[in-house]
Amino acid sequence: MPRFLVALLFSCCLCLSGAAAFLQAKPRERSIRGISSRRRFSSVLAGQRQGTSLAPPQKVAIVGGGPAGLLLAHYILDKTDNSVAVSIFERGPDPRKDDSISGRQYSLGLNVRGRAAISGIEDLWKAVAKEGLESDNFLLHVFGRKFRLRSQKADVPPSLLIGRKALCKALATELVRKYGQRGGRLDLSFDSAPSSVDLGNGVLYLSKGKFAVADLIVGADGMNSIVREAIVEAVEKQEKKTEATGEEEPDTEQRVREAMRFSSKETGKVLSEFRRETSTLSGRWRVLHDNMPTSLDADAVHLLTGTLGQGREKEGKKKTPVSGGLFVIPARDGTCSVLVNWRESNPPVELLSSTPSEFCDIIETGFKAFGRPSEEAAKRVLSQRNQFAQVVYCSSMMAPQAVGTAVLIGDAAHATGGSQGQGANSAALDCMAFGELLDKFRAEGLHGSGKGLDFQRLASEFSARQTKEGHALLQLLQVESLPFPWSILFFFREAFRSVISKVPVLGKAVFGRDAALWGSSKQLKMSQSLVPYSEIAESYRFWIRRALERRGSQAPSGLKQTL
Numbered sequence: 026m027p028r029f030l031v032a033l034l035f036s037c038c039l040c041l042s043g044a045a046a047f048l049q050a051k052p053r054e055r056s057i058r059g060i061s062s063r064r065r066f067s068s069v070l071a072g073q074r075q076g077t078s079l080a081p082p083q084k085v086a087i088v089g090g091g092p093a094g095l096l097l098a099h100y101i102l103d104k105t106d107n108s109v110a111v112s113i114f115e116r117g118p119d120p121r122k123d124d125s126i127s128g129r130q131y132s133l134g135l136n137v138r139g140r141a142a143i144s145g146i147e148d149l150w151k152a153v154a155k156e157g158l159e160s161d162n163f164l165l166h167v168f169g170r171k172f173r174l175r176s177q178k179a180d181v182p183p184s185l186l187i188g189r190k191a192l193c194k195a196l197a198t199e200l201v202r203k204y205g206q207r208g209g210r211l212d213l214s215f216d217s218a219p220s221s222v223d224l225g226n227g228v229l230y231l232s233k234g235k236f237a238v239a240d241l242i243v244g245a246d247g248m249n250s251i252v253r254e255a256i257v258e259a260v261e262k263q264e265k266k267t268e269a270t271g272e273e274e275p276d277t278e279q280r281v282r283e284a285m286r287f288s289s290k291e292t293g294k295v296l297s298e299f300r301r302e303t304s305t306l307s308g309r310w311r312v313l314h315d316n317m318p319t320s321l322d323a324d325a326v327h328l329l330t331g332t333l334g335q336g337r338e339k340e341g342k343k344k345t346p347v348s349g350g351l352f353v354i355p356a357r358d359g360t361c362s363v364l365v366n367w368r369e370s371n372p373p374v375e376l377l378s379s380t381p382s383e384f385c386d387i388i389e390t391g392f393k394a395f396g397r398p399s400e401e402a403a404k405r406v407l408s409q410r411n412q413f414a415q416v417v418y419c420s421s422m423m424a425p426q427a428v429g430t431a432v433l434i435g436d437a438a439h440a441t442g443g444s445q446g447q448g449a450n451s452a453a454l455d456c457m458a459f460g461e462l463l464d465k466f467r468a469e470g471l472h473g474s475g476k477g478l479d480f481q482r483l484a485s486e487f488s489a490r491q492t493k494e495g496h497a498l499l500q501l502l503q504v505e506s507l508p509f510p511w512s513i514l515f516f517f518r519e520a521f522r523s524v525i526s527k528v529p530v531l532g533k534a535v536f537g538r539d540a541a542l543w544g545s546s547k548q549l550k551m552s553q554s555l556v557p558y559s560e561i562a563e564s565y566r567f568w569i570r571r572a573l574e575r576r577g578s579q580a581p582s583g584l585k586q587t588l
């Protein structure tokens with residue numbers, strides 16, 4: 026038999042016996058074998074990547090296929106060549122096939138920030154815009170009257186009102202159209218959630234003993250991020266180890282020092298530690314999907330205040346009506362998404378335990394401008410669970426180098442709930458910043474043409490750039506809970522500045538060339554400009570301090586240190 030055939034047969038046997046042993050192993054063992062082979066593999070690759078285009082791709086695993094995870098995948102695949110592959114693991118169903126309506130399927134507004142970030146990928150904004158309705162009109166209904174809080178500006182592109190699910194659907198559809206769902210550079214899985222994350226080895230453990238290895242793990246998994254919690258756990262473990270032995274293992278110590286040296290070059294701050302704080306916001310809501318009431322302008326967002334029926338019976342006291350709100354966001358197909366919201370401390374007991382017909386009566390009585398919803402829509406609301414949002418503060422948007430290579434984006438790193446209308450927009454900006462860094466690395470010859478990316482360095486530069494933006498977003502959120510009399514003073518301050526900015530000569534004298542922008546309210550600066558959040562927060566420093574003083578332990582303690 027020719028010698029090459031013997032060699033071929035021999036190597037086939039080796040492969041088969043290896044594969045058989047791998048498949049027979051118990052799930053845990055199988056995972057561990059996977060890791061060790063990956064390690065051996067990657068050390069061989071390290072050399073290969075420098076010079077050839079045949080090297081297997083570096084892998085990015087994104088946990089969470091919400092707006093942030095899907096947009097980041099677009100950026101990574103768009104800005105790198107075949108040397109990088111992306112896997113997305115999304116716990117929820119495929120938004121392209123799912124037609125259920127749940128409490129997390131609210132609509133949101135993508136302003137100029139979200140628009141700029143999504144437009145960074147060719148044709149993506151066009152695909153997203155098709156799913157939404159463009160409008161900047163915002164009306165407040167209170168005491169039976171209507172006030173226009175915001176209207177369309179001629180020189181600013183309008184916000185896009187779009188369902189969160191519709192946004193994910195458009196992003197996923199475009200991803201699959203460009204890169205295929207599986208087998209190429211993209212692997213997009215739905216109904217798939219890692220059960221745990223091993224940051225040190227870059228492994229995500231999936232169900233049925235499966236696992237995925239990655240050179241970079243991205244936590245895009247929202248306010249309850251498991252990637253973030255894995256970072257916290259790993260850091261705590263490191264700290265315990267240090268306490269127990271009195272000294273760190275030499276290689277860990279060395280790695281921490283390297284991380285500190287690198288980060289101090291970037292920001293002057295030590296990034297080798299990681300802290301996170303979370304708190305639950307007091308608002309609760311359910312989502313009502315129905316036809317847009319004919320009584321409301323179909324091209325505006327409406328905030329209606331009113332009552333949601335009777336509340337809880339308190340000891341010795343009569344039941345009292347519950348104050349609440351309807352936040353109505355129109356959709357392009359003539360329907361609307363309504364957040365029926367109230368405070369956790371005073372739940373609308375009567376409304377939530379009503380029949381669909383009683384539900385409609387309560388809404389019709391409490392919100393005359395809205396009118397009567399359909400019983401079908403009421404039935405869907407009554408079958409939902411109450412939803413709530415969290416505020417998330419992280420001291421950094423990357424894992425310390427000593428524990429692994431991972432970054433956090435979007436709500437996983439800086440959730441603010443829906444009150445400022447910035448969550449999805451800021452998540453999109455995180456993705457754009459990541460894309461810009463990939464461009465920068467390429468321009469500096471740090472990747473492309475078979476050259477491997479230094480993900481640790483990328484993570485570090487990303488965190489140095491975006492962490493302060495996330496912190497600024499949280500600082501600006503604090504202003505909404507200013508104590509009396511600061512809240513009143515703040516209201517008049519904003520109104521006064523707005524008036525001054527509109528007086529031609531005076532406006533320019535006080536605010537400079539950009540009088541319209543700097544004289545506008547905090548909310549408009551955030552939603553109708555691209556000025557970094559950190560710059561906006563700087564101009565509200567005094568008010569943020571007052572708010573933080575009052576909120577004391579309720580506000581993330583790390584925020585005070587960032588001021």
Ligand SMILES: Cc1cc2nc3c(=O)[nH]c(=O)nc-3n(C[C@H](O)[C@H](O)[C@H](O)COP(=O)(O)OP(=O)(O)OC[C@H]3O[C@@H](n4cnc5c(N)ncnc54)[C@H](O)[C@@H]3O)c2cc1C
Nearest residue numbers: 089091092093116133134247435436443446447448449450
């Ligand atoms: C009521 C409300 C109104 C809002 N309005 C606006 C608005 O007008 N404008 C705006 O910009 N923002 C708004 N926001 C905020 C915005 O929705 C979020 O900031 C945005 O969705 C964040 O995107 P994300 O991808 O980071 O997180 P998410 O949207 O939370 O997505 C995270 C994804 O990760 C998945 N996931 C979670 N855990 C796992 C796991 N272990 N494994 C796999 N997958 C997992 C989840 O299923 C989810 O799909 C609003 C929020 C709320 C609650």
